[in-house]
Amino acid sequence: MSKTVLAFAPHPDDAEFxxxxxxxxxxxxxxxxxxxxxxxxxxxSFEHSSQALAEIRxxxxxxxxxxxxxxxxxxxxxxxxxxxxxxxxxLRERFIRLIRQYRPEIVVxxxxxxxxxxxxxxxxxxxxxSDAIHFAHLPRMHPEHIEQGLEPHFVVEKYFYGEELPxxxxxxxxxxxxxxxxxxxxxxxxxxxxxxEDVLRQARLAGLDLRAVLGEALxxxxxxxxxxxxxxxxxxxxxxxxxxxxxxxxxxxxxLVENLLATQG
Numbered sequence: 001m002s003k004t005v006l007a008f009a010p011h012p013d014d015a016e017f018x019x020x021x022x023x024x025x026x027x028x029x030x031x032x033x034x035x036x037x038x039x040x041x042x043x044x045s046f047e048h049s050s051q052a053l054a055e056i057r058x059x060x061x062x063x064x065x066x067x068x069x070x071x072x073x074x075x076x077x078x079x080x081x082x083x084x085x086x087x088x089x090x091l092r093e094r095f096i097r098l099i100r101q102y103r104p105e106i107v108v109x110x111x112x113x114x115x116x117x118x119x120x121x122x123x124x125x126x127x128x129x130s131d132a133i134h135f136a137h138l139p140r141m142h143p144e145h146i147e148q149g150l151e152p153h154f155v156v157e158k159y160f161y162g163e164e165l166p167x168x169x170x171x172x173x174x175x176x177x178x179x180x181x182x183x184x185x186x187x188x189x190x191x192x193x194x195x196x197e198d199v200l201r202q203a204r205l206a207g208l209d210l211r212a213v214l215g216e217a218l219x220x221x222x223x224x225x226x227x228x229x230x231x232x233x234x235x236x237x238x239x240x241x242x243x244x245x246x247x248x249x250x251x252x253x254x255x256l257v258e259n260l261l262a263t264q265g
Contacts, residue, residue, distance in 0.1 A: 002030040004157070006098060007108040008129045010121040014060035017255045018161040019108050020181030021174025021233070021246045023182040024068060026176065034102060038091070038125050040111035043080040044194045048134040049091065056190050057218060064187035068180060076255065084120035090155045094143055095132030106157040107133050111249050114162025126162075132239055133158055160249040170250035171236060174179075175243040178233055189222075196221040200239060 011016050015023065023033050042054035049243060061073050070172050076094060077083035078086065099107065110117075110126035117123050135141050137154035146152070146259045159170070174181065185192065200218075203210045218224060235243035 003105040004102055005031050005033040005106045005108065006032065006036060006060060006102050006104040008036045008038065008063060008095065008135075009123055010038050010110070010119070010125040011044070011080065012037050012057045012073075013041075013064070013185065013191045014110075014122075015108070016064055016184045016188070016229075017229075018110070019159065019246065019248075020184055021177045021244070022108065022159060022248070023070065024171050024177035024180040024184075025172065025174065027068070029071040031106070034104075035070055035073045035175065036038045036067055036076065036095075037073050038076045039078045039080045040075075040122055041080050041081055041191070044191055046188065046194065053190060054080075057188070059107070060188045060190060062209055063077065064184045066115070068184040069188055081121060083124040086124070092127035092131045093142055095128055097135045097145060097150065098111060099136040099155060100145055100153050104155060106159065107155045108159045109133065111160035111162040111165060111167075113167060113249070114160075115164035115166055117164075121244055126160075128252055130160075150194070152241045156252055158251040160251070161246070162249075165247055165249055167249045168247040170238045170248045171245045172248065173237070173240065173242045173245050174233060178230065185225060186222045192221045194223050196224045216244055221234070 002024070003046065005023065007015045007019060007023060027033055040054040041057040043048040045053050048056060058075060065071065065073050107129070110122050111131035112126040112130040114126070117126070134153050137152045139146060139152050141152075200210065213223055214227060216223070230244065233246065236242050236247050237245035239245070253261070
């Protein structure tokens, strides 16, 4: 039977940006992938109003999921850049509920132990996801779920992503899926434009000439993002001798169980 994958993303583009290659690989293997988009992404723009941007990003996320091959996104709709201000336990409960509802064999989420994560939404989602992933199988965690027909569920495979992963232990070859990753990211046009404009503004403040580095790619934000994605993936790919790769902290069972499995294998 095909596996079910649940990917937690703080913003509409994060699943594709951090894990698009892995998700494309799993889809090619027959998995069913659900993207859980936690915030509305309504504050990442220099030009759109928050109300307009929220709707733009929702539509972009739907198109990106279709390009990737995933199921229609699950939108939780929390305000962008306010996830860290939610009452304690709110996100954890929502994530536990989703894990029990969809019963995934694989969950992909930000790593709560990644270094130098500056975005409060990323930190909030990573910690809530870590709690939910590791404790959704305990019946005394939100017993009201059982009364509602949602049974505890243990997630066997966990892939944790991040910008800086000191504990990364799995490098995933995405040489055959990087173009799908880039194509899916390309559907997040408003975010791509915002990210490139943000970097350009900082470069100008620093007195840098990015055109000397990127050339004509500067005229097309998608080309600039694609260049950055390929460069990053190529650097990771060098670790295992492939063209392109993504890095993760990969977890399955308790270390004692893993050690016993290793001795029997």
